[in-house]
Amino acid sequence: DIQMTQSPTSLSASVGDRVTITCRASQDIINFLAWYQQKPGQVPKLLIYAASTLQSGVPSRFSGSGSGTDFTLTISGLQPEDVATYYCQKYNSAPFTFGPGTRVD
Amino acid sequence: DVHLLESGGGLVQPGKSLRLSCAASGFTFSNYAMNWVRQAPGKGLEWVATISFSGDSTFFSDSVKGRFSISRDNSKNTLFLQMNSLRVEDTAIYYCAKCLWSATPLFDYWGQGVLVTVSS
Numbered sequence: 001d002i003q004m005t006q007s008p009t010s011l012s013a014s015v016g017d018r019v020t021i022t023c024r025a026s027q028d029i030i031n032f033l034a035w036y037q038q039k040p041g042q043v044p045k046l047l048i049y050a051a052s053t054l055q056s057g058v059p060s061r062f063s064g065s066g067s068g069t070d071f072t073l074t075i076s077g078l079q080p081e082d083v084a085t086y087y088c089q090k091y092n093s094a095p096f097t098f099g100p101g102t103r104v105d
Numbered sequence: 106d107v108h109l110l111e112s113g114g115g116l117v118q119p120g121k122s123l124r125l126s127c128a129a130s131g132f133t134f135s136n137y138a139m140n141w142v143r144q145a146p147g148k149g150l151e152w153v154a155t156i157s158f159s160g161d162s163t164f165f166s167d168s169v170k171g172r173f174s175i176s177r178d179n180s181k182n183t184l185f186l187q188m189n190s191l192r193v194e195d196t197a198i199y200y201c202a203k204c205l206w207s208a209t210p211l212f213d214y215w216g217q218g219v220l221v222t223v224s225s
Contacts, residue, residue, distance in 0.1 A: 001167070034211050036150070043200060043215040044142075044150060055205075055213070087150050089211075094164040096140075096210045098150040 023088035032092035114219035127201030143197035
């Protein structure tokens with residue numbers, strides 16, 4: 001099975017900072033990569049799919065890039081409401097594995 | 106509005122069984138594949154199972170394969186997860202999640218989750 005890793009495990013940033021989170025797949029998943037945001041005490045929210053397509057209603061400060069095995073989620077201008085844990089997920093084929101998460105404080 | 110409401114969780118002993126339900130509303134349930142995702146206390150997300158919109162195809166994580174089954178009743182807009190031979194490590198919040206499109210395992214709506222605790 002394809003393994004998903006994320007880095008860093010956690011990060012601390014200030015309002016207005018540019019934040020980058022990396023997700024790596026152990027094999028080529030083309031662009032079948034999604035990003036989710038889970039705020040404390042809330043259910044996960046789909047942010048990005050197909051590596052770079054923003055889900056409806058997601059602020060434009062979120063962006064995604066990458067293909068193959070290496071992907072990034074970027075928050076351009078961190079806002080207080082972005083405090084959350086971010087997960088990547090592969091969905092090219094089962095198992096639809098999530099990454100371990102990156103906590104953004 | 107899309108609404109997913111899980112039920113059936115609780116405390117169960119190792120080796121026992123439990124059946125979760127997810128009542129769906131606000132969309133044409135029979136047009137979408139559905140999923141279960143779990144989250145152990147303080148841990149990350151783990152995909153558990155997916156069922157096609159017709160119920161003909163099912164997929165499971167290795168950690169539950171052979172112990173869990175997923176099914177649906179499209180006439181009642183309800184999704185099920187039958188959990189057998191439960192283990193302590195199955196303790197988690199179980200979320201029901203809808204696919205963004207009919208068959209693509211992207212999860213755009215989630216229920217609030219139901220807690221399953223496996224303990225003696």
